[in-house]
Amino acid sequence: MESLFTKKYSSNNFFLLAGPCAIEGRDLAFSIAEKIVKITDKLEIPLIFKGSYRKANRTKADSFTGIGDEKALKILGDIGKTFNISTVTDIHETYEAALAAEYVDVLQIPAFLCRQTELLAAAAKTGKAVNIKKGQFMSGASMGFAVEKVLQENPDANVMLTERGNSFGYSDLVVDYRNIIDMKKFDVPVIMDCTHSLQRPNQTSGVTGGSPELIGTIAKAAIAVGADGLFIETHPDPANAKSDGANMLHLDNLEALLEELVRIRKAISV
Incomplete structure (x- = not known):
C-alpha cells in the first residue's frame, strides 16, 4: 500500500476519493x-475508489445496508486489482478492520465514530492507511487527538482527515472552512467530503435529504x-440509488x- 498511496499523494494535483455510496452489485460498481x-x-x-461494503448507520430499520460483507468487499478488491487503483471502505466495529484490510487499501472511520479509541487502534494495527472523518460535533483542531491515537498504535501509519460539515440545528449541516486549515x-x-457535507439528516420521512446542486x-x-x-x-442514477441518493453527484x-x-x-x- 505504501508505494501506491505515497505515489498518489505526491502528485501535484489534488487526489480524489470517489465512487458510489454503497456497493449495490458487481456490474454497477465496475461500470462506475x-x-x-x-x-x-x-x-x-x-484516484482512490470508494464504496461502503455495509451501511451500518441508517435512519430506518428497513433501510438498505448491503449485499453481504464478503461479497461487497471482494468486489472492491477486484476493482482495485483490475484497474490498479487504491480502494477505500468504512469500518464500524473493531473486528471489521482486519476483515476489510484483506480487500482494500484505506480504512475509513465514519464521522460518528471518530472518537472510538479501540476502532482507531484496530485500523492502525492493520498497516493500512486510515481516513478519519471529522465528527459533525467536533472542531478541526480537536481532530489531532484522533491522529495521535492511530500513530500511537502504528507510528508509520498513513493518516488522512476528512471534513464533512458540522451539525447546524437538528437537520442540517454547515461547512466551516477553518477546519481544513486547522x-x-x-x-x-x-x-473535503463534498457530498456528505450537504446532507440534511434526520428528516421526518426517515430518508436523509441533501443539496447536490451545491457539490x-x-x-x-x-x-x-x-x-x-x-x-x-x-452514481449514474442517484434517484434510484439504494443509499444516499439525495446527495450524490x-x-x-x-x-x-x-x-x-x-x-x-x-x-x-502558480
Whole structure:
C-alpha cells in the first residue's frame, strides 16, 4: 500500500476519493469505477475508489445496508486489482478492520465514530492507511487527538482527515472552512467530503435529504482553501440509488466538475 498511496499523494494535483455510496452489485460498481478511472487518468488526478461494503448507520430499520460483507468487499478488491487503483471502505466495529484490510487499501472511520479509541487502534494495527472523518460535533483542531491515537498504535501509519460539515440545528449541516486549515496543521492530507457535507439528516420521512446542486460550490471552495483531496460520491442514477441518493453527484456531471477543479488547483499553485 505504501508505494501506491505515497505515489498518489505526491502528485501535484489534488487526489480524489470517489465512487458510489454503497456497493449495490458487481456490474454497477465496475461500470462506475471504469468511468471514474477513465476521467481521472485523463485529468491526471490520483484516484482512490470508494464504496461502503455495509451501511451500518441508517435512519430506518428497513433501510438498505448491503449485499453481504464478503461479497461487497471482494468486489472492491477486484476493482482495485483490475484497474490498479487504491480502494477505500468504512469500518464500524473493531473486528471489521482486519476483515476489510484483506480487500482494500484505506480504512475509513465514519464521522460518528471518530472518537472510538479501540476502532482507531484496530485500523492502525492493520498497516493500512486510515481516513478519519471529522465528527459533525467536533472542531478541526480537536481532530489531532484522533491522529495521535492511530500513530500511537502504528507510528508509520498513513493518516488522512476528512471534513464533512458540522451539525447546524437538528437537520442540517454547515461547512466551516477553518477546519481544513486547522487540520492541515497536523501534517496529514486533508480531504473535503463534498457530498456528505450537504446532507440534511434526520428528516421526518426517515430518508436523509441533501443539496447536490451545491457539490461544485463546496468542492471549489475546498480546493481554493487548500484541501489536498476531495471525497465525492457519484452514481449514474442517484434517484434510484439504494443509499444516499439525495446527495450524490450524477456520474455524467463528474468530468466537467473535475476539469473545473483542476483549473482552480493550477491557478492557486502558480
